[in-house]
Structure formats: structure tokens, C-alpha cells
Amino acid sequence: MNRSEEIAHVCESILANITADFVGLALQNREGPDVRWHYAAGNSNEKYKRISVRYGKGIAGKVISTGSPITINNFPEDIQGKPLEYPIMLAEKLLYAYAVPIHYKGAPKGVILVGSRTNDPITDSEQKMIKQAASTMEGMLDSLF
Template identity: 45%
Template sequence: MKDEPVFDFQQAIDALRERFEFDLVSIAFVQSATDQFVLTWQYASGNLNERYKRIVLHSGKGLAGIVFKTGKPVLIQNVAEELDPNDLFNYPIIAAEQLLSVGAVPLWKDSRVAGVLLAGYRQENRLTSSRLHEFQQEIEPSIGPFLTKELEEYDSIQ
């Protein structure tokens, strides 16, 4: 049995960030069942600091947890208008990276959500549904072993 070549996720998200002029692109992967299927941010491009590495999310919690649980993309065009400031602690990547316009899409492998790809800006209303749709179409050839499965309307956090 021949080993598959290792995919360079860092290079892929660097290229996506540059192509779409995002301030941040990051990937969270689901950890094993022994880790209770938590999500952790593994790769980041354009990050302000290393805090993303310490964020651990459970299914349904945080932006990545919501996308993981529902299997659907989420778009927050304006964090200040769409999220309660008292609720931001539930979205640690948004707070840590000072994102004001953000979207996240599921990465599918073998008919399961195996990861979440997040992209965002540090200015409000920069990420629109059409821009996120365009980004989502670009993911499949860019993120190697993963698929985006379906292009659909985005869920709202509210």
C-alpha cells in the first residue's frame, strides 16, 4: 500500500487568503473520539497571535462547532450587529483575531464533517454571501482531500 502524499494545508490557506484578500483564514479539525470529538484550530494564515492554538470547541459551540454540528456554512457579515457583545466569549476565534465579518464552511471527508474552514475580515460587512459562495467554490480544488459537499444558503447565528 502506497502512502498518500502529505497535503500542505498551510500553503493552501495562505493562497486562499491572498486570492480573496482575507485578513484571516484558518482550519479547525475534529480530534479523535478519545478527545470527545473536540475541534481545534490547526492552521492559520494572517493571524494576529497564537491564541487560536489554545481554542478547544465542542460540537455546537463557537463558530466551528456550529458548522461542525449542522454541516452547513455560517456567515456573519457584521459581528457588531449580529452577535450580542456579551456572547462573544462563545466565539473565541472572532474575539482573539478581532474579526468583524466572518464566514465558516464545513470540510467533508467520507460523508462526514472532518473540519471547518473559516475566513474573515477585521472590517465589518466585507464578507458577503456572494463572496463566501465564490470562496466556497474555490475550496474544493484548493483544500486537497476535502470537499465542500454542497453550496447552499448560509445559516445565521441568530
């Protein structure tokens, strides 16, 4: 299994083990600050492949810039800024999202986003599992950077 397949497998296993509709992996580009979605499981279309957000923008850019997990409930009602600033939420019609940073060489460089097309939040134990998956992926990023 190559590195891309391993990463896809981690995304798919998160999706299989928790109550969510979508799992995606976004990474900051090697050159420049922009953030792009690289992998998805449970996606309803291929739009995620074309989404690129600025550092600090969108859910992925905000998680990378703060280095902290972010939860979005009841999208687009309870957000800061405009819904268009959250293209992955719009593209996948997500109402709920939980996103955690993935660190590379000590700095946040990626994001695992778990989302739902219903407004059902995930449990604390599911959040722990996602954080564990993020730690697992940290060891896989060498080949991507």
C-alpha cells in the same frame, strides 16, 4: 511538500486571492467531539492554537454540527449567544466571518473560516472559491484522521 505544508499552502492561497485578513482551519478531534484550530494564515497572534470548542459551539462547532456554511456580520452585535462562545472571533478581532464545512468520509469534520477585521463581506465568487478550497482539502484529511 508534506500534507501539513499543502494544507497551509491552501490557507495562504485563499488569503492571497480574496479580500480577507484571516484564514483558519479547524478540525474535530480524532477522539471526542471537541473542535480545535490547526492552521491559520494572516493570524495576528498564536492564540488560535490554544482554542478548543465543544461540538456545536463557536463558529467551527456550529458549522460541523449543521454541515452548512455560516456567515457572521458585524460581530459581536448580530450573533446568537455570547461573544465568549466565539473565541476565534475575539482572539483575531474579526468583525466578519464566513465558514464552510470540510467533509471527511461523508461527514462534516472540519471548517475553513475566512475572516475580516473590518465589516466587509466577501463576494459570491469568493465564497465559491472557499467552497472549492474546502473540496480540495477534503482529499488531504486522510493523513490527519
